[in-house]
Amino acid sequence: MERLKKVGDVKARNSSEIKSSPIGLGFEKLDRGLFDPEKAYDKVAKLGVKWIRIQSGWARTEKVPGVYEWEWLDSIIDNLIRRSLKPWVCLCYGNALYTPAAGEVFGAVGCPPIATETERNAWHRYVAALTRRYAGRVELFEVWNEPDGVWCWKHGPDGGEYGEFVKATAAAIREGNPAAKVVAGAVCMRDLGYLNDMLATGAGKAMDYLSYHGYWPDELEKADRVRAYRALCARYNPAIRVIQGETGVQSRSDGAGALREGAWTPRKQAKFLARHIIADLFEEVSFASYFSCMDMIEALNGMVGDKASYLDYGYFGVLSAEFDENGIATGEYAPKLSYRTLQVIASIFREDFSLAELPVQFMPPGRSMRVMRNDDYGPTVVLRGFRKGNGSAAAVYWKPSEILTTAYESTISLEAAELPREIRLVDILDGSIYELPPQMREDNGRGRILFHHLPLKDSPLLLTFGDFL
Structure with a gap:
């Protein structure tokens, strides 16, 4: 590069300057209150990304049966929209009011409300109320997170069981907002059998999008995976489109979560981000989302009363963080090199x-x-x-x-x-x-x-x- 003459820098563009984009970012785990969104909103908007994935937080919203406390989620959605960002909502996780096992798990992660009629009815009411409340502000609603992984479907993943859950949740979504779009899958494992079992329940007819998560070292692996997903979905519903809902990696070698224990550095993280997001563009996904905005605890396998089990620090963020004794992200949320890389991609690959x-x-x-x-x-x-x-x-x-x-x-x-x-x-x-x-x-x-x-x-x-x- 030393023989080249530098003549400028790609202009950073605020999300308010961009009408449409296939680039997104994860803003997850606010259902567990793991970072301060007020310190992150403007920095996220300055990236120029468009799609922002958030989690709905049933347990944080319904603490008394039938009483929904929406204020925390209202604030997040309104703040994102005010900055010309487009939130899409992952509907999760469980609620100890109806599913006793959810009371034992930090954040009620991985405890779907499917065992009894009481659980199923409570989930239906909650989902319908949520989609009704955010009609006109949120269009896409995703059914659960990584149900093909035991960390998010703790009694054991089952494609047919998840398919029935998709159908029931899709009905609740559209009861609240008939114009809403249903995203299903959020799959993270390479298992066409699981996906086929899910689609064969009739879930494919209830879906508008299939989402997948791409945590693997080789960005070129996704080509055959996405094409296989599209071909399988087309057997059940040719109108289904594909979203890449999460991909990312650590910026240091001691982090927990996907691809952990590698010799990761901030520069390697930025390379991973650039290669994977652009490879998503090769597959013409509806949009591609990097995970995530913040360094945060992973908190997928934690048990209530055992703090050590969920203080598993992840360094996937394009913004860095320090942590307090409860694992809440603190500090200045300073941009890493990966922040600039995502900003460059969002600026170049936008609109037309x-x-x-x-x-x-x-x-x-x-x-x-x-x-x-x-x-x-x-x-x-x-x-x-x-x-x-x-x-x-x-x-x-x-x-x-x-x-x-x-x-x-x-x-x-x-x-x-x-x-x-x-x-x-x-x-x-x-x-x-x-x-x-x-x-x-x-x-x-x-x-x-x-x-x-x-x-x-x-x-x-x-x-x-x-x-x-």
């Missing part, structure tokens, strides 16, 4: 853009007097294109090497034809915009350009043609 085939291809490896090794080539490098309605285009590329063990830098050479001549190279990680020196581009004057020995990294770089930014 689409995945596109571009007249761009790899040049065969060739040695140069200016380099000491051959360029990388072809199938060892990710290369995909996008277009915008203003005629601009962009090719994004990176080396999908192992983030935890490799800090990869190399070069590639590309050939492009019939694309706009205003060309820039953007580092997605920090938003730096570069001008290519003359020795890196060879224009034949008839529409073709050769790009010699462009930098290649293990995080996405964006070669833009025209006013793509």
Whole structure:
């Protein structure tokens, strides 16, 4: 990168400046009060993301049978909407008023109200009241969280059982708001059998979206998974669309939760975010959500009365935190490098853009007097294109090497034809915009350009043609 001339930075855009976007962020765990949202709202809005996933918090809302205390949730939803953010609500978790086991679990996590008629009726009333209250403000409602994991379906995951729960919850959602959209799945495991069992109950007919969670090291794994999900859903309801509801990783090596115990750093976290969110765009999901806004305790396996069991600190946030003795996130909520990376992606991939085939291809490896090794080539490098309605285009590329063990830098050479001549190279990680020196581009004057020995990294770089930014 040192041969390039930096000419600017990708402009940060507030969510209020963006009309539509496929980029989202998790704002979960306020059902358990694990951070102070007032300190986070403006910082989230400055990211330029649009979709914000929150949890409904049945146990926090209904503490006396039939009495709903909405004020805490009203405040969250109103604050998000005021900043031009779009909340979507995950309906969860249990409630000890109706499900005794929920009283033993921190946050009533993983205790679905399905065992008795009393539980089922109470859940129905609560869901209908919630969707009725937020009609016109919240459109998407998700049925539970990660029901295919034993941490969120503690008596043991069962696709058929969850499918029946989806159907019943969808009926309650639409009783409260007939215009609401139902999101189901929130699946995190690779198990088409579970998903098929769920859809076969008739749940597919009740759904508008399938959501999945993507916690795996290789971002390219999601391609076959999403395509398999789409194909299976189409057997039951061709109208079902796909949402990536959670993906993320730690910014340090001692965190709890998914992909824990890896040698994670703030820079590796930012690379993971960039590679995974852009790979979601390749699959044209309705939107992709990074988990999460904040460092927080994971709190999925905690037991009431055993504080040590739920003080399991996770460092997935794009905002850092300190913690008090109860595990509540404190401090200044300072942005990490991943915050800037998400801000760059949200700024670039907004509104009028689409995945596109571009007249761009790899040049065969060739040695140069200016380099000491051959360029990388072809199938060892990710290369995909996008277009915008203003005629601009962009090719994004990176080396999908192992983030935890490799800090990869190399070069590639590309050939492009019939694309706009205003060309820039953007580092997605920090938003730096570069001008290519003359020795890196060879224009034949008839529409073709050769790009010699462009930098290649293990995080996405964006070669833009025209006013793509």
